[in-house]
Amino acid sequence: MNTIADLKQRVADAIDDRQDEIIAIGETIMGRPELGFKEFETAALVAQTFAELELDHRTGLAITGVSARIETGRPGPTLALIGELDALTVPGHPREDPTTHAAHACGHNAQIAGLMGAAAALSDPRVQRELSGTIVLMAVPAEEYVEVEYRYGLQLAGELEFLGGKPELIARGEFDEVDLAMMIHTHAQPDANGMAAVTASNNGCVVKQIRYVGVASHAGAAPERGVNALYAAQLGMAGINALRETFRDEDAVRVHPIITHGGDLVNVIPADVRLETYVRGKTTDVIDAASATVDRALRAGAMALDAEVEIRSLPGYLPLVNNSAMAELFLANQRGVHGEDGIKRLGHRTGSTDMGDVSHIMPALHPSMAGATGTNHATDWDIVDSQMAYVEPAKALAWMAVDLLGNDARTARRIVDDFEPLMTRDEYLAYQRGVMREERWAHGG
Ligand SMILES: [Zn+2]
Ligand SMILES: [Zn+2]
Missing domain, CATH: 3.30.70.360 (Alpha-Beta Plaits)
Incomplete structure (x- = not known):
């Protein structure tokens, strides 16, 4: 086994072998939605999965985050593969939590399923032997910037500095050793978005x-x-x-x-x-x-x-700028599965994500893949194609790890070398801290 193609086949086969487990993780989380910084059961499921894979991991990062490391033992960049733990409040969603009204109406449950599938494939020593550098698998809290008053209370209590998961993890140094990062979001409307899509950028x-x-x-x-x-x-x-x-x-x-x-x-x-x-x-x-x-x-x-x-x-969140070299790797893999018509390059989009913050300080990719239906953040959002939503993203993440860290991590090194950060980590933290401002205005006062 020595070609990238062979290695990709091996990780894809490993994921196919575990597809029932991967789908079960996605559906379990779909049925147990938790809001940001409260994703305790979801985080426990992630930690348990990492433990079963015998991966070194840490819990309680920015309250609920969980992170595992795969060291290949050979020098090279560190790649973070990310999945988001949190749900939204969507009263009336058929799968809402009746008490909190939380529902997975943004498909983050699928991100965790995909991340766990990739973790399983990449924890195989025969795969690791062919890679260089380090893989960090991160289940991150609170991408949806909601319950602002509640989170502000956590800030006042000293439990958080920032009210979103990735900014908080950056502030706590969890990205200090990371050189490049990616995650995959789920999308609906395959007519517009194809089976796999990458935007040029997103609003902050x-x-x-x-x-x-x-x-x-x-x-x-x-x-x-x-x-x-x-x-x-x-x-x-x-x-x-x-x-x-x-x-x-x-x-x-x-x-x-x-x-x-x-x-x-x-x-x-x-x-x-x-x-x-x-x-x-x-x-x-x-x-x-x-x-x-x-x-x-x-x-x-x-x-x-x-x-x-x-x-x-x-x-809040900084604008997302997707790394074009990483985007082309991702799209090439997806073109191989879905054909040219199945992939889409999209322009600017007006939603926001805290992956934008990560993209300011390192090469980062936030593409999306199909498998859902309905309207994002609304009661009709649902996962309709569990293969596409849960299993294919696992392969897509694992393939990116192979592309980037195979071959002595040549591709990852090149992308990291070519990258000109929009901000250093310190500049990023200074910028975000500078946004924080309180004003009381009274007429004549
Ligand atoms: Zn969302
Ligand atoms: Zn989302």
């Missing part, structure tokens, strides 16, 4: 918590003595809406506030109204500028009503 974002403070008063008897924080918030949102036409199409700005607390009692003028929003854009410059614009609109709402507004800007 900052996250805001906003609180309007008014004055409570009897809503019927004495509204003139109150200051209506809900109306102030509505004006703030109207201001944001009025600004939308000033955002250039090519900057892909997205601002989508929600009201998380709209008042307390119907016969009391609302004095405490809270919003959350993301401000997304194509580059950090675009995001920073749009963020300042949004803050101005939010202040205007407070000014009109003589209310106060507190704006807390939190570090």
Whole structure:
């Protein structure tokens, strides 16, 4: 066994032999969805799988992360293969957790299944003998940036610095020894996205918590003595809406506030109204500028009503830039399975992922593969093709490890050497820390 092709066949056969197990992992997690930084059962399943594969691993990274290492014993770069542990809150999803309403409506359960399948194939010493460098298998918490108030509480309690899984793991040094990284997301709509797709880039974002403070008063008897924080918030949102036409199409700005607390009692003028929003854009410059614009609109709402507004800007995710050399390796493998028509190169996309943060500091790839149906983050999202969603990504990850780390890791070394980071790790952490800002605005105050 000495060619890359033979090695790929070996890992694919190993994954095919275990496909029932891999599908079972995906379905078990689908049936047990947990929100970010609370993925304790999912993490335990990962740790148990690593233990069964006799892989050295560590648990409790950024609360719930689990990481295993495969050392080939030969020098070479370190490749991280990543899967995300977390679900979303999607009330009404057929497979929601009835208590928390968590549901795997973004397919992260499939990422873990694929990662476990790749781990099994790559833990074979006959495979490792042909590779150089190190493989780190990372099950990471909290990709979905949700439950902002809860996570902010964890930050105040000193349990987290950042509210997303990968930023937190970067801050804790878990990526310090990693030279390049990849993961595979699941997608629906194979018509548009093919069986396997890579975007050129994705939006980044900052996250805001906003609180309007008014004055409570009897809503019927004495509204003139109150200051209506809900109306102030509505004006703030109207201001944001009025600004939308000033955002250039090519900057892909997205601002989508929600009201998380709209008042307390119907016969009391609302004095405490809270919003959350993301401000997304194509580059950090675009995001920073749009963020300042949004803050101005939010202040205007407070000014009109003589209310106060507190704006807390939190570090979100950086724009994703997929490494083109890694993308071509991935697409070449998928072309071999699905043909030219089965692969898609997509342009810029407006969602965000914390894989963007990783992509700023090292060569990184975040492609997607089919196997789901419905709308991402919605009640109709489901895994419909377990082979495609759970088993094929395992092969795709293992093949990338072979491509990158086979042949004395020549390809990985070249990609790492050619890579010009958008930010160093220190610059990245300084940037994200710089986003963190709190402002309290009061008219004349
Ligand atoms: Zn998602
Ligand atoms: Zn996702």
